[in-house]
Amino acid sequence: MSSMAIDRRQFLVGTALTLATASASKAFAGMLGDEVDTGVRAGDLVAACRRPDGTYSVVVLSIDGTILREVPLNGRGHDIALNGTTGEAVVFARRPGSFALAFDVHGRRDPVLFTTPANRHFYGHGTFSRDGRLLYATEHDNDTRNGLIGVYDASGGYKRVGEFPTYGIGPHEAILLADGKTLAVANGGIETHIEPGMTGREKLNVESMQPSLAFVDAATGRLLAQHTQSGGLHKLSIRHLAQDASGSVWFGCQWEGANTDTPELVGCAGIDRPLRIIEPSKPMGAKLSGYIGAVAISGNGRLLAASAPRAGRIMYVDTERFAVVGETLLMDSCGVTAASDDRFAMTSGMGVVQLDAPDHTHLATTTFPGRSFDNHLRIIG
Numbered sequence: 001m002s003s004m005a006i007d008r009r010q011f012l013v014g015t016a017l018t019l020a021t022a023s024a025s026k027a028f029a030g031m032l033g034d035e036v037d038t039g040v041r042a043g044d045l046v047a048a049c050r051r052p053d054g055t056y057s058v059v060v061l062s063i064d065g066t067i068l069r070e071v072p073l074n075g076r077g078h079d080i081a082l083n084g085t086t087g088e089a090v091v092f093a094r095r096p097g098s099f100a101l102a103f104d105v106h107g108r109r110d111p112v113l114f115t116t117p118a119n120r121h122f123y124g125h126g127t128f129s130r131d132g133r134l135l136y137a138t139e140h141d142n143d144t145r146n147g148l149i150g151v152y153d154a155s156g157g158y159k160r161v162g163e164f165p166t167y168g169i170g171p172h173e174a175i176l177l178a179d180g181k182t183l184a185v186a187n188g189g190i191e192t193h194i195e196p197g198m199t200g201r202e203k204l205n206v207e208s209m210q211p212s213l214a215f216v217d218a219a220t221g222r223l224l225a226q227h228t229q230s231g232g233l234h235k236l237s238i239r240h241l242a243q244d245a246s247g248s249v250w251f252g253c254q255w256e257g258a259n260t261d262t263p264e265l266v267g268c269a270g271i272d273r274p275l276r277i278i279e280p281s282k283p284m285g286a287k288l289s290g291y292i293g294a295v296a297i298s299g300n301g302r303l304l305a306a307s308a309p310r311a312g313r314i315m316y317v318d319t320e321r322f323a324v325v326g327e328t329l330l331m332d333s334c335g336v337t338a339a340s341d342d343r344f345a346m347t348s349g350m351g352v353v354q355l356d357a358p359d360h361t362h363l364a365t366t367t368f369p370g371r372s373f374d375n376h377l378r379i380i381g
Contacts, residue, residue, distance in 0.1 A: 040068050040106050046378045047335055047347055048077030048091055052370025058091040060105050061353060065366035071103050071111055078124030079376040083154060085132030092137065096121040096192065096200030100137070102158055105380060114158040116150060119143050121200065125173040128154065129218065130180035136218065138171040138185065142194050147171035147187055164221025167214045172239045182224065184249045187212045188237040190256070206256050211238045213251060215271045225271045236263060240294055244319040245301025252292030252306045255285065262286040266306050266317060278317060280324045288313060293334035293375050300341040303358055307346065309334040314346060316358035326358035335377030347373035
C-alpha cells in the first residue's frame with residue numbers, strides 16, 4: 001500500500017450536527033409499542049436525502065417513522081458505510097463529489113469532514129475493515145482515469161494513509177467479504193473525466209467499456225481474482241454488490257446498450273467462480289428498465305433484493321435456487337436493506353419508507369413529505 005500526502009482542502013458542509021426529533025407520519029406505529037423511543041438503536045435506518053427546502057442531509061430513521069438524527073450536507077450524498085465497532089457512519093458524496101462526512105449515529109461526537117486529494121473523487125461507496133480502524137473508499141484518478149481504493153484511518157481523523165488499484169475503470173461499490181480480508185470491487189467499466197465543460201458524469205467509452213468484478217487483498221492491494229463480462233455483455237456495467245450465506249458475491253448491473261437488447265441484470269460469482277447471470281423463466285431485464293440501483297441480502301443470507309428505480313420495482317431472488325421469487329412495486333424505489341431474515345426495508349425518491357416481505361406481504365409504509373431519499377439505505381446492526 002502506497003502512502004501519499006493529502007490535500008487538506010477546506011470544505012464546509014453546512015452547519016454543525018443537528019439532532020432532529022421531528023416526527024413524520026406514524027404508519028409503523030403499533031409495531032414496536034405505543035411509546036416512541038427517540039434514542040438510536042439496532043434496527044434503525046440511515047439514508048442520505050434531499051430536504052423539503054432543496055438542501056441535503058443524512059438522516060437516522062426509526063422504524064416507526066421518526067427522524068432521530070439529521071446531519072446537514074452542502075451537497076448530495078449517496079451511500080453510507082457503517083462502522084460496527086465505533087457506531088460511526090460515513091456518508092459519501094455522489095459521484096463525482098470529493099467530500100465524505102463521518103458522524104456518530106448516537107450523536108456523542110462531532111462529525112468529521114474529509115476529502116479526496118485534488119485529482120481524485122469518490123464514487124459514492126465505501127466499507128470499513130473488520131476492526132473498524134480503516135475505511136476503504138472507491139475513487140477515480142482524474143489523471144490516469146483508473147479506479148482506486150483510497151484507504152483512510154478511521155481512528156485518526158480519517159487521514160488518507162494509502163491507496164491501491166481496483167484493476168479496472170469506474171469502480172462503484174466495494175464490500176468486505178466475510179473472511180475479513182478480501183474486498184470485492186464492482187468495476188463498472190465506464191470511463192469519466194473532470195475538466196472544464198464536463199460534469200464528470202459523461203460516459204466516454206461505452207463502445208469499448210470492460211466491466212469486471214475484482215477480488216483484492218485488503219491488506220496488500222494484491223489482485224486475487226478478476227472476472228469480466230464476456231462477449232455481447234461488455235456494456236453490462238457491474239455496479240452493486242452483496243454476499244450471500246454461501247459466500248457467493250451477488251451483483252446488480254446497469255445496461256448501457258440499446259433498450260431492445262437489454263439482458264438480465266443480476267448475477268453472482270466467487271473468487272474461483274466466473275460471472276453467472278440468472279435466467280428467469282420470463283425475461284426481466286427490459287421489465288426492470290435495464291437498471292439496478294441497489295442490492296441487499298436478507299438476514300439469513302438466502303434472499304437477494306435488487307431495486308430497479310426506473311421501473312418502480314424491487315425484485316427478490318432465492319440465491320440457492322437462482323430463481324426470482326417475488327417483487328415489490330414502489331415508485332422510484334432504490335434504497336433497500338435487510339430488516340430481518342425474510343423482510344426488507346426500502347426507500348424511494350418520493351420520501352417513502354416501506355417494510356415488505358418477498359412473498360408480497362406488505363408490512364408498513366410511512367411518508368416523509370417533501371423529502372427525497374437517495375439511492376441507498378443501511379440498517380444499524
